[in-house]
């Protein structure tokens with residue numbers, strides 16, 4: 001069974017053609033536009049392979065697999081399980097990955113939901129794009145952006161000397177008053193001399209109303225630490241402030257692997273479901289990789305490792 005045998009393909013404009021395609025080799029279909037490449041590859045071979053897989057599944061599963069229609073062909077022999085990649089361009093979207101673009105992820109989600117121990121939910125919760133599946137810390141992206149305090153603050157300066165190195169927080173800036181005027185700090189004290197309490201208050205305090213603020217402090221103004229303030233005012237990616245300050249933000253923000261899911265994108269509950277075969281615990285990691293980072297080299301390397309060995 002070294003070849004896939006196709007008999008009497010008549011999909012769309014195909015003229016009752018029969019052919020053999022060698023396995024374990026790269027086969028390329030070429031021809032002018034409209035000659036029938038897609039009709040043969042997707043609508044005949046792909047559709048028949050998909051139909052054969054679907055037939056082995058219960059109706060519950062069948063309803064969740066892709067439907068490619070029924071091919072107009074007499075028969076196809078020795079088909080393997082296919083990985084069908086569509087003709088759309090791979091988007092630069094961080095939520096489309098090697099796995100989602102190829103449908104491998106959908107098949108693995110099914111596998112994990114049915115065979116994974118313990119049972120943590122149906123296949124949809126194995127998606128990092130699903131609210132019940134995604135890691136809450138990174139919202140399913142696998143990486144987080146956090147503020148680099150050393151870049152944000154010059155400890156050798158006082159608040160009056162412009163210790164907070166970010167627009168609108170510098171002396172005279174309108175956010176500056178929210179720290180210098182809170183009544184909490186000696187504005188001439190260098191930040192390196194701040195006590196532990198002062199430091200925490202400056203950086204991390206939750207929103208509250210200060211008891212003895214400066215007279216310029218507005219009646220309804222609340223105090224909140226620098227880090228949560230920047231996160232709230234600037235880090236929402238669709239916010240006006242984010243767009244306005246993108247370049248300044250880049251200086252104070254470091255992106256890195258999500259500390260909670262370690263880049264796996266799923267929450268701990270979903271990740272607790274495992275399969276015995278170790279290869280299947282490794283593959284989803286690769287499948288979660290964003291298409292943006294996908295290079296031909298990487299794909300080649302990993303395809304070899306995971307699928308050819």
Ligand SMILES: Nc1ncnc2c1ncn2[C@@H]1O[C@H](COP(=O)(O)OP(=O)(O)O)[C@@H](O)[C@H]1O
Pocket residue numbers: 012013031032033034035036037038039040
């Ligand atoms: N869903 C369809 N229904 C009817 N005709 C189609 C359909 N899809 C493609 N065709 C026709 O089949 C022929 C081959 O198309 P296609 O397989 O897409 O060619 P290629 O991929 O080589 O450009 C074209 O004449 C096209 O118009």
Ligand SMILES: [Mg+2]
Pocket residue numbers: 037038039
């Ligand atoms: Mg085509």
Ligand SMILES: [Zn+2]
Pocket residue numbers: 135136137138139140141142143258259260261262263264265266
């Ligand atoms: Zn995460």
